[in-house]
Every structure is written in structure tokens, then in C-alpha cells.
Amino acid sequence: MLFLSEDGFKRLLNGLVSSRNVIAPVEANGYFDFKTIKHAGEAFLDYSNTRLPPKRFFLPQREIVFKHDPKTGVLHEPALGSEAVLLGVRPCDASALSVLDNILLKPPNPDPLYESRRRSITVISLSCAKPREECFCNVFETGPVRGSGEDITLTRITGGLLVEVRSGRGQILIDGFASLFEEAGAQHLEKYEELSRRLTKEMSSRIEIARERLVRLEETLDEKFFQNEAQKCVECSLCSFACPVCYCFDTEDHLEKNVYVRAKGWDTCASPVFTRMASGLDPRPSKVDRFCHRFCHKLSRIPMAFNAYGCVGCGRCVSLCPAGVDIREVLKRWG
Amino acid sequence: MSRAEEELRSIARRLLDRKEVELIVGYEYHGGSVRPCFVSKPEEAGKLVWNAECWFNLARYLRGLRGLRIGIVAKGCDGRSIVELIKENQVDKGSIVVIAVECTGVLKPYKYGSNSADRRLADYCRRCVSRVSPVADYIVKQDGQAHLVENPVNGKDALDWLSLFRKCLKCMSCIKACPLCYCTECSIEGFKPDLVHRLRVPQELFTFHLTRALHMAGRCVECGACESACPVEIPLTRLYHELNEWFRENYGYVPGVSVKEAPPPLVFKEGVED
Numbered sequence: 001m002l003f004l005s006e007d008g009f010k011r012l013l014n015g016l017v018s019s020r021n022v023i024a025p026v027e028a029n030g031y032f033d034f035k036t037i038k039h040a041g042e043a044f045l046d047y048s049n050t051r052l053p054p055k056r057f058f059l060p061q062r063e064i065v066f067k068h069d070p071k072t073g074v075l076h077e078p079a080l081g082s083e084a085v086l087l088g089v090r091p092c093d094a095s096a097l098s099v100l101d102n103i104l105l106k107p108p109n110p111d112p113l114y115e116s117r118r119r120s121i122t123v124i125s126l127s128c129a130k131p132r133e134e135c136f137c138n139v140f141e142t143g144p145v146r147g148s149g150e151d152i153t154l155t156r157i158t159g160g161l162l163v164e165v166r167s168g169r170g171q172i173l174i175d176g177f178a179s180l181f182e183e184a185g186a187q188h189l190e191k192y193e194e195l196s197r198r199l200t201k202e203m204s205s206r207i208e209i210a211r212e213r214l215v216r217l218e219e220t221l222d223e224k225f226f227q228n229e230a231q232k233c234v235e236c237s238l239c240s241f242a243c244p245v246c247y248c249f250d251t252e253d254h255l256e257k258n259v260y261v262r263a264k265g266w267d268t269c270a271s272p273v274f275t276r277m278a279s280g281l282d283p284r285p286s287k288v289d290r291f292c293h294r295f296c297h298k299l300s301r302i303p304m305a306f307n308a309y310g311c312v313g314c315g316r317c318v319s320l321c322p323a324g325v326d327i328r329e330v331l332k333r334w335g
Numbered sequence: 336m337s338r339a340e341e342e343l344r345s346i347a348r349r350l351l352d353r354k355e356v357e358l359i360v361g362y363e364y365h366g367g368s369v370r371p372c373f374v375s376k377p378e379e380a381g382k383l384v385w386n387a388e389c390w391f392n393l394a395r396y397l398r399g400l401r402g403l404r405i406g407i408v409a410k411g412c413d414g415r416s417i418v419e420l421i422k423e424n425q426v427d428k429g430s431i432v433v434i435a436v437e438c439t440g441v442l443k444p445y446k447y448g449s450n451s452a453d454r455r456l457a458d459y460c461r462r463c464v465s466r467v468s469p470v471a472d473y474i475v476k477q478d479g480q481a482h483l484v485e486n487p488v489n490g491k492d493a494l495d496w497l498s499l500f501r502k503c504l505k506c507m508s509c510i511k512a513c514p515l516c517y518c519t520e521c522s523i524e525g526f527k528p529d530l531v532h533r534l535r536v537p538q539e540l541f542t543f544h545l546t547r548a549l550h551m552a553g554r555c556v557e558c559g560a561c562e563s564a565c566p567v568e569i570p571l572t573r574l575y576h577e578l579n580e581w582f583r584e585n586y587g588y589v590p591g592v593s594v595k596e597a598p599p600p601l602v603f604k605e606g607v608e609d
Contacts, residue, residue: 027450047448048447048451051446051447051566051567052504052566062535133367134447228373232370232373234512236510236512236564237506238506238566241566250534252532263535266534268506273526318366319446319447320566322512322560322563323371
């Protein structure tokens with residue numbers, strides 16, 4: 001572990017902004033969102049969390065998979081990710097990237113576009129100082145101090161920040177600013193332990209479940225419970241658009257100035273047309289089916305297939321749902 | 336608990352007790368906020384709440400609950416959308432009991448990623464035309480609270496809609512939260528014609544929003560549910576308000592005010608030419 005003083009952090013931030021493309025949380029129109037910053041002062045690091053997760057920098061809402069010119073017969077490959085530093089990601093959102101890594105980087109279906117962006121963006125996480133009321137990252141051990149998909153973990157303690165290097169990419173970045181860091185002393189580590197204990201205790205007082213039991217969700221499905229909950233759902237699909245893990249996509253072909261373009265982008269299982277096939281057959285025809293599917297996929301099928309949970313406990317779906325559907329109620333019932 | 340809330344609960348309890356309704360659609364506490372709830376047992380009526388956090392328009396649920404006798408907690412604008420739904424033959428007035436709650440305006444919802452200091456009256460509430468639902472079986476008055484609308488704004492300052500639409504995620508929650516967006520074959524979500532595709536961003540954001548705006552013109556009751564549900568806070572109600580203003584100026588029609596007043600686009604007199 002390394003220690004970085006507040007002053008050192010300012011200098012690191014200035015150094016990063018002047019030498020790299022830095023994406024950091026900013027406040028705009030009353031809510032927090034990630035944006036490319038030009039000056040270190042623009043970064044708003046004392047924020048709760050961003051309204052939308054940083055997922056879009058790795059899985060854009062729309063991306064071109066390829067272009068094909070029928071006249072020349074040339075196939076244009078898409079542009080690969082450009083170098084950037086994603087600063088101030090909360091541990092839950094960083095952990096969501098490691099869940100996506102499990103799904104999108106490994107066989108049988110690795111996604112080269114995701115991989116190229118994942119390679120070119122260095123993720124620096126920042127510990128949560130005050131978890132929001134909707135947060136439940138303790139359930140999946142994705143925070144509030146340390147996540148699992150980041151390259152560098154920053155933890156704010158009194159007087160400075162503790163720096164933990166989590167990957168080779170993180171090490172390269174740290175090496176470039178080596179003079180700013182010092183080896184963390186015992187007093188720093190003590191503060192870190194204390195913070196970690198305090199936050200974990202605070203979070204587990206709100207919700208604590210045995211998550212191993214969640215895999216049974218599908219076999220022990222309580223239809224009455226889901227029917228009641230689904231009655232409120234308005235199928236707005238905000239839950240999947242705001243989820244840092246949801247990765248389902250749709251593809252679409254079209255003609256653009258006489259060039260064939262195949263695009264890929266976000267889709268959502270809450271939409272009634274998501275599983276409707278050309279024949280008209282739909283394996284998930286009712287709202288209750290789609291509603292159940294969301295929870296079963298996240299909590300039972302992803303764990304079985306990819307050895308990771310499809311939820312990181314960021315609480316966005318809980319807070320943004322206009323009907324107040326709460327995944328914690330599902331967790332409490334089955335966990 | 337306020338006196339209004341107490342009165343609301345006792346009305347709900349009585350309705351369920353006497354089996355006058357099978358279900359009450361209202362609001363309940365959820366964490367530090369409020370969410371919609373369905374109450375079917377008299378002993379559950381105690382969880383109903385009414386305060387300035389209740390921004391969701393519960394009339395959204397009425398079509399889905401057809402066939403049941405429903406009691407609904409309605410703000411002024413919720414009531415206006417019930418009026419529109421009755422006029423459009425989507426809801427049978429005989430099967431619903433409206434518990435009108437006097438509204439002093441709702442707060443802009445405090446959602447994930449909001450700056451906590453920013454708790455203010457929702458913009459659309461400043462253009463409110465009715466604090467109490469025009470259809471009401473029961474009226475719950477607020478206890479002497481002043482209307483939260485202090486400085487009515489005329490809302491004429493120009494907005495850069497192009498850059499606002501550019502933020503849109505096409506999650507379509509504006510459509511889904513709207514009580515009056517009920518087409519089973521939605522012109523935006525449908526594939527024939529493939530007018531707007533979820534993947535074509537930002538290409539079709541203007542088509543999407545303007546199509547919806549035209550469908551809402553002269554119908555929108557400006558309850559603001561779309562705007563409050565929107566994750567990127569596009570002030571959609573402003574757009575629909577401007578179209579409504581055009582209707583008001585040209586036809587003297589304000590949607591949702593009276594069940595008897597027919598919407599001008601639906602009035603067609605045979606043989607009349609002008």
C-alpha cells in the first residue's frame with residue numbers, strides 16, 4: 001500500500017489531466033455524471049455516486065461493429081478504444097467491470113470491442129465516504145472501500161489517500177508519478193482498517209443475507225410474490241439502463257450513404273419486444289415473466305454460468321424505479 | 336402524520352371495509368422516499384401516505400386494473416388525467432372511486448446521483464392549474480398549508496432542445512410513466528413503420544420526442560411524471576406545455592378540466608365548413 005497526501009493528490013490530478021484524457025465525475029443540471037475534464041478543478045470527487053454508471057465507456061449505448069462498402073467490397077473494422085483514465089469510480093461500479101470481464105472477455109463469446117476499451121482505459125476507484133441509503137454493496141462484497149475491477153484503489157483517510165495498485169496497468173500509471181507517493185505507515189493502515197470496519201458494520205446493519213442461497217431463486221420461485229411486485233412495474237426499463245452490469249444488446253443493420261452498417265447497442269429484458277421472435281412466438285410473453293427474469297438472471301443464472309453475481313449493490317435501480325420496485329426485497333426473501 | 340394523511344387512511348379503510356372498492360391505489364413510504372402501493376385489506380390502509388414526495392401519477396395503473404373496483408388517491412393533475420382517460424373511453428367512471436387530495440406541489444424527486452442540496456419544487460408544479468382533482472368522490476384538504484408555488488414562471492425562456500434531446504437514452508420511461516400513453520401498438524416502439532429504433536441514437540431522438548409531443552398535444556395534463564421519471568432530467572413537460580398553450584390559444588381548450596368538454600381534435604361536425 002502507498003500513501004498519497006492531499007497535496008500529492010492535487011498534483012497527481014493536475015498531472016493526469018495535462019498528460020491524459022481524464023474522465024471524472026462532474027455535477028451538471030443537479031446530478032452527477034462522468035465527463036471528460038479539461039481542468040483538475042472540474043472533478044467533483046466529494047460526490048455520492050453518479051446517476052448513470054460508467055458502463056457506457058466500455059459498452060457504449062451504440063457502437064458500430066463493422067461497415068461494408070458493397071462497391072469496393074471493403075470491410076471497415078471499427079475504431080478501437082482510445083487511451084483514457086477513468087477517475088473516481090465507486091468500488092461497486094468498478095466491481096461491475098470485473099463481472100463484465102467474466103462474461104465478455106472469456107470464451108465462448110469474448111467481445112473484442114469491449115476488450116479493446118477495457119485495455120485502453122485505466123480505472124481508478126475511490127472509496128465511498130457515505131454510502132447512500134439504497135446501497136447494499138456489502139451483500140456482494142463489492143464495496144464500500146475496495147472493489148474488484150479497478151486498476152488502482154484509492155481510499156480516502158484523514159490527511160490523505162491510501163493507494164493500492166491492483167494491476168499492471170495501474171502500476172505503469174503509478175510509476176509515472178512515483179515521486180508523489182510514499183510507503184504507507186502503520187498509522188495509515190490502522191486508519192484504513194478502522195474505516196473499512198466502520199463502513200462494513202454500518203452497511204451490514206441495514207441488510208445482511210446469505211447470498212449462496214440466491215442460486216435457488218429460480219427453482220423456488222414464489223409466483224405470488226412476483227405477481228404482486230410485478231403489478232407495480234411499469235416496464236420502463238430504467239433498471240437495466242441504469243444498471244452497471246446489464247449488458248444485453250441488440251444489433252441493427254442499415255444503409256448509411258450506400259455503405260452497410262451494423263450497429264450494436266443497449267437493449268433491455270424489460271421491453272415486451274426483447275424476446276419476441278420473427279414468428280411471433282415469445283418465450284416471455286407476460287410482464288410477470290419478464291419481471292422474474294430480471295432477478296433470476298442476475299442472482300441465479302449469471303452466478304451459475306460465470307461465477308459472479310449480476311448485481312453489485314449500487315442501488316441505482318432501487319432509487320430510479322418510478323414504481324419503487326426494490327431488489328433488496330427479493331434478496332431478503334431468498335438470501 | 337398530518338391530519339390530511341389521517342383522513343386519507345380512514346377513507347381508505349372505510350371503502351375497503353364496506354367492500355365499496357377491491358383495491359386502493361395509493362402511496363407508501365419506501366426508505367426516505369415514497370412509492371406507489373396497492374392496498375386490498377382494510378388493516379393495511381394505515382401505510383398510505385400523502386406528502387410532497389408523491390410525484391408519480393397513479394392514474395397510470397387504472398387501465399391495467401380494469402375489471403376491478405378501484406379506489407385511487409389522486410392529486411390535481413392525476414385527477415385531470417383520469418378525466419382524459421374517461422373521455423377517451425379508457426376508464427369507466429362507475430368503477431373507480433377518486434380520493435382527491437389537495438396538492439400544494441411536489442418536490443423534484445431526490446434520486447440517485449442527485450446533489451442532496453437540490454430539493455426544490457418541481458418546475459411543472461409552477462404551471463399547475465388545479466390543486467384538486469376535477470373528479471372527486473372524497474376531497475382531503477391540506478391543513479392550512481400555503482401553496483408551494485411561490486413565483487409562477489411563465490416558462491417562455493428558450494431551451495436548447497437539440498442538446499437536451501442528445502442526452503436521451505431512449506429508455507422510454509417517459510412513455511411508460513405516462514397515464515395517457517396507452518397505445519397497444521405504440522408508433523415509437525412499433526416496427527411497422529420502424530419510425531424510431533432503440534439503437535439509433537442520437538439519430539432519431541428528435542423524431543422520437545417530437546412524435547411523442549404531437550401525440551400529447553392537447554391531451555397532456557402536465558402532471559410531470561415523464562419528466563420526473565427521466566434519468567437525464569429532460570424537461571419534457573415544458574415541451575408539452577408549449578403545445579398545450581397553442582391549443583388553449585386557438586381553441587380555448589385545456590385538457591383534463593371537465594369530463595363534458597370534448598377535445599377539439601375529436602369534434603367533427605358533418606356539413607360544417609369554415
